[in-house]
Amino acid sequence: MKETTGIIKPQKFKRRLDFYLKYISAYAIFLLIFVLLGVLFENKPLVNVLKSPFVLLISGIIGVSALSLFFKKFKKLSITVAEDFIVFKSRFREKKYCKDDIIKISIIRERLKKVDRRAKVIKIVLKNRRRALRIRPTSFLKEHELIKAVKKLKKNLFS
Numbered sequence: 001m002k003e004t005t006g007i008i009k010p011q012k013f014k015r016r017l018d019f020y021l022k023y024i025s026a027y028a029i030f031l032l033i034f035v036l037l038g039v040l041f042e043n044k045p046l047v048n049v050l051k052s053p054f055v056l057l058i059s060g061i062i063g064v065s066a067l068s069l070f071f072k073k074f075k076k077l078s079i080t081v082a083e084d085f086i087v088f089k090s091r092f093r094e095k096k097y098c099k100d101d102i103i104k105i106s107i108i109r110e111r112l113k114k115v116d117r118r119a120k121v122i123k124i125v126l127k128n129r130r131r132a133l134r135i136r137p138t139s140f141l142k143e144h145e146l147i148k149a150v151k152k153l154k155k156n157l158f159s
Contacts, residue, residue: 010082011149013140020069024062031058079140081149083156086124088133101127105154107147122150 038049049055080087084099104125122135135150137143 010080010087011145013079013081013142013146013149015072015077016139016141017069017072020065020072024065024069027058027062027065031055031062034058079135079146081146081153083152086150086153097124097126099153099157102153102157103127105150105157107150107154120147122147 035046035049035055038044038052039046042049074091076089076091078089080089085096086102087094087096089095102124104123106123106125108121108123110119110121120137122137124133124135126133135146137146140146
């Protein structure tokens with residue numbers, strides 16, 4: 001964030017999608033190795049190896065992951081944080097919460113249920129919502145800057 005005359009410039013944080021590419025590439029490499037092993041060592045024709053249920057299952061997983069990546073990229077999810085507002089934006093919708101709409105912002109470490117570690121979660125309590133908004137900074141690019149920007153918003157909330 002750049003401070004020139006005390007006004008903080010709004011920062012935009014895009015949704016992280018690199019894990020989709022990692023999974024797609026890992027499954028594709030695994031599929032390629034499986035097909036090559038089937039053709040070279042089992043002396044099966046390529047058509048028979050490609051029709052096996054395992055190859056079809058892995059191909060389906062790759063296809064679904066690719067479609068999901070395409071849809072997420074198409075949605076363009078992002079968060080914009082400034083000193084007096086926060087905006088949640090997608091290709092289809094935009095929701096802006098001003099300083100007056102926010103009751104409380106808390107940054108906590110939440111224990112993940114499936115993994116033995118803790119992750120930061122930003123909770124934003126709003127006036128006109130029953131449940132708090134929950135943001136996982138690790139789901140966005142430049143997560144440390146997102147946390148800093150939200151801390152500045154929290155600091156300006158009660159001043």
